[in-house]
Amino acid sequence: xxxxxxxxxxxxxxxxxxxxxxxxxxxxxxxxxxxxxxxxxxxxxxxxxxxxxxxxxxxxxxxxxxxxxxxxxxxxxxxxxxxxxxxxxxxxxxxxxxxxxxxxxxxxxxxxxxxxxxxxxxxxxxxxxxxxxxxxxxxxxxxxxxxxxxxxxxxxxxxxxxxxxxxxxxxxxxxxxxxxxxxxxxxxxxxxxxxxxxxxxxxxxxxxxxxxxxxxxxxxxxxxxxxxxxxxxxxxxxxxxxxxxxxxxxxxxxxxxxxxxxxxxxxxxxxxxxxxxxxxxxxxxxxxx
Amino acid sequence: xxxxxxxxxxxxxxxxxxxxxxxxxxxxxxxxxxxxxxxxxxxxxxxxxxxxxxxxxxxxxxxxxxxxxxxxxxxxxxxxxxxxxxxxxxxxxxxxxxxxxxxxxxxxxxxxxxxxxxxxxxxxxxxxxxxxxxxxxxxxxxxxxxxxxxxxxxxxxxxxxxxxxxxxxxxxxxxxxxxxxxxxxxxxxxxxxxxxxxxxxxxxxxxxxxxxxxxxxxxxxxxxxxxxxxxxxxxxxxxxxxxxxxxxxxxxxxxxxxxxxxxxxxxxxxxxxxxxxxxxxxxxxxxxxxxxxxxxxxxxxxxxxxxxxxxxxxxxxxxxxxxxxx
Numbered sequence: 001x002x003x004x005x006x007x008x009x010x011x012x013x014x015x016x017x018x019x020x021x022x023x024x025x026x027x028x029x030x031x032x033x034x035x036x037x038x039x040x041x042x043x044x045x046x047x048x049x050x051x052x053x054x055x056x057x058x059x060x061x062x063x064x065x066x067x068x069x070x071x072x073x074x075x076x077x078x079x080x081x082x083x084x085x086x087x088x089x090x091x092x093x094x095x096x097x098x099x100x101x102x103x104x105x106x107x108x109x110x111x112x113x114x115x116x117x118x119x120x121x122x123x124x125x126x127x128x129x130x131x132x133x134x135x136x137x138x139x140x141x142x143x144x145x146x147x148x149x150x151x152x153x154x155x156x157x158x159x160x161x162x163x164x165x166x167x168x169x170x171x172x173x174x175x176x177x178x179x180x181x182x183x184x185x186x187x188x189x190x191x192x193x194x195x196x197x198x199x200x201x202x203x204x205x206x207x208x209x210x211x212x213x214x215x216x217x218x219x220x221x222x223x224x225x226x227x228x229x230x231x232x233x234x235x236x237x238x239x240x241x242x243x244x245x246x247x248x249x250x251x252x253x254x255x256x257x258x259x260x261x262x263x264x265x266x267x268x269x270x271x272x273x274x275x276x277x278x279x280x281x282x283x284x285x286x287x288x289x
Numbered sequence: 290x291x292x293x294x295x296x297x298x299x300x301x302x303x304x305x306x307x308x309x310x311x312x313x314x315x316x317x318x319x320x321x322x323x324x325x326x327x328x329x330x331x332x333x334x335x336x337x338x339x340x341x342x343x344x345x346x347x348x349x350x351x352x353x354x355x356x357x358x359x360x361x362x363x364x365x366x367x368x369x370x371x372x373x374x375x376x377x378x379x380x381x382x383x384x385x386x387x388x389x390x391x392x393x394x395x396x397x398x399x400x401x402x403x404x405x406x407x408x409x410x411x412x413x414x415x416x417x418x419x420x421x422x423x424x425x426x427x428x429x430x431x432x433x434x435x436x437x438x439x440x441x442x443x444x445x446x447x448x449x450x451x452x453x454x455x456x457x458x459x460x461x462x463x464x465x466x467x468x469x470x471x472x473x474x475x476x477x478x479x480x481x482x483x484x485x486x487x488x489x490x491x492x493x494x495x496x497x498x499x500x501x502x503x504x505x506x507x508x509x510x511x512x513x514x515x516x517x518x519x520x521x522x523x524x525x526x527x528x529x530x531x532x533x534x535x536x537x538x539x540x541x542x543x544x545x546x547x548x549x550x551x552x553x554x555x556x557x558x559x560x561x562x563x564x565x566x567x568x569x570x571x572x573x574x575x576x577x578x579x580x581x582x583x584x585x586x587x588x589x590x591x592x593x594x595x596x597x598x599x600x601x602x603x604x605x606x607x608x609x610x611x612x613x614x615x
Contacts (some may be wrong), residue, residue: 200394
């Protein structure tokens with residue numbers, strides 16, 4: 001292990017250092033950052049328009065005018081992928097964050113204090129998990145109106161039991177550890193015990209779940225779009241770009257209509273997974289840099 | 290001399306599963322324990338595995354809530370404090386845990402581990418805190434270059450030194466040592482014990498020292514209590530206990546200490562049978578099922594702890610007869 005100098009080396013600084021030694025994770029972070037910036041700023045810089053129809057080019061392949069070709073109604077594919085990225089990334093990342101923010105405190109509450117909290121939170125999680133989530137999303141989306149915000153919030157809120165149960169399970173085992181007793185013995189406040197002792201030792205499975213959840217949310221949004229309850233055409237998302245390409249003739253003869261969107265979706269999901277791996281390894285003190 | 294800690298009638302009962310039509314049973318891990326610890330002394334508690342030594346230690350510090358009884362520390366009944374008052378009290382009473390592999394947070398560096406108590410109680414600046422951390426590390430013989438390492442990078446003895454530094458950094462008056470060397474190699478045991486003895490005289494600490502190892506207790510302690518199935522059966526000054534043993538159980542324990550000399554023939558009293566189940570301890574004196582001296586009244590009445598000679602307490606009906614008859 002590398003030798004550090006001076007008064008440094010708190011746990012969080014070490015985590016940062018270990019993370020930046022994880023090449024794949026750093027690459028993934030870089031890629032995602034570039035992607036997010038591109039999705040936000042490219043439309044302004046290049047004045048892309050995903051809706052304007054080029055009557056001279058219906059379903060044409062890549063050309064000088066349309067870098068990635070056009071779809072069947074003559075809309076620029078590149079512009080649609082960039083705009084679709086806005087929707088997919090927002091839905092994926094924000095909804096996973098919402099699940100995390102709702103699920104983690106509830107799971108910690110149930111796992112650390114047990115008693116009535118355990119009963120209330122875990123039974124609530126059971127109730128949430130026993131709903132057929134797709135149907136619930138469909139109903140809520142039609143009641144609350146179809147918008148990106150609604151979809152993000154609904155997918156996010158419905159995802160909390162997964163996080164709550166994971167952190168609950170690991171909290172149950174960590175709270176019995178002797179170092180937690182030792183934290184009590186030196187007079188640590190309950191909040192300090194949870195923040196400095198329970199959370200760092202119980203969060204590894206949650207990070208993995210977060211990356212899965214993000215990928216899953218992107219896919220859920222795609223399914224919703226396909227069912228006509230997600231992002232409404234003519235607006236684009238990676239999901240609905242792929243779903244509109246679901247015919248043999250498009251798949252076989254017009255690869256520009258689905259290959260770029262598919263590749264970007266796969267790379268994004270992979271990068272989120274690598275990022276998760278990197279964070280998990282960085283949190284583990286036993287991993288050498 | 291004044292008593293720093295007075296434990297009276299301390300009880301910790303764990304409820305066992307209730308059976309239908311039967312009264313709820315309890316495991317009496319600590320049952321009616323009474324003793325005191327003087328300022329500056331080392332009070333030892335010995336007993337075999339499962340007799341309630343560790344539970345007693347943690348109940349005194351209220352890491353486990355007592356079922357009954359009182360623990361008076363510096364004139365204050367610890368058992369009656371509110372959780373917040375108890376939290377503030379902890380800077381005066383510390384604990385060194387048995388297993389240094391389990392009692393240090395694996396996600397904190399040595400520096401953070403030792404500094405943690407200061408972060409809670411001290412209002413000093415960050416530099417002053419670091420100075421204290423360094424002097425504590427020096428005190429326990431840890432090189433300050435180790436401060437950015439994690440517990441898993443250390444050996445058991447070094448980890449226990451980290452634990453000791455963490456326990457002592459707030460200058461507590463009273464330290465409970467819950468078998469601090471039993472998880473360590475024999476070769477480092479002596480080092481850690483000597484360190485603890487040295488620190489006691491330097492910092493005028495009071496120790497409650499728990500062990501199952503009689504030779505360790507003899508080396509370190511001033512007074513010793515012997516526990517059997519949740520109760521104290523004998524308390525005496527160290528030499529008095531070893532020379533004028535009164536309780537039959539203590540006799541068995543002492544006669545079983547190995548003697549490092551192959552020429553010496555030993556006449557160890559060997560106990561028969563196992564430790565009885567704590568769910569269902571024997572009636573009367575808990576030890577009567579295995580006691581070579583047991584008589585009729587032993588199975589009927591529990592012998593109260595009584596002072597047979599000054600400072601020597603014993604819980605046995607036949608203590609006088611054992612003393613005279615030998």
